[in-house]
Amino acid sequence: MSKNKSSKRFGARYGSRIRKNVDEAESTPEGFERVAAGIWKDKETGKKVAGGAYDRDTGADEILSKALKSGATVEFEELEEAKEELAEEEE
Known part of the structure; x- marks a missing residue:
């Protein structure tokens, strides 16, 4: 299991690679947070982007x-x- 706590909610399901990808996505310091798969929300403005x-x-x-x-x-x-x-x- 990955070290980050965000994917622990999945338990042993979905495979280690998927859980690792979710951990990386949910810990991005880019100013965006992941709302759902493919939906990102700007932390400052609140706008959602794909x-x-x-x-x-x-x-x-x-x-x-x-x-x-x-x-x-x-x-x-x-x-x-x-x-x-x-x-x-x-011509």
Whole structure:
């Protein structure tokens, strides 16, 4: 069993890895507290936000920003090429 008391309420159920994840999630010093699986509450403002089950940051924002950076330049270049082709056809 883990050292933290927050997962002792589960007893021997659910497995040691799950209990360890719950302990880590409920002891995060980020300014957020875990309300339920995937629901996090800001300690200062009281606003609730969605996140991962055991960690508020899922890493999705980083993945999305990388995808937008790489995809946005390709789409922009394709649009510029299409504009040039249309301009040439009109002449």
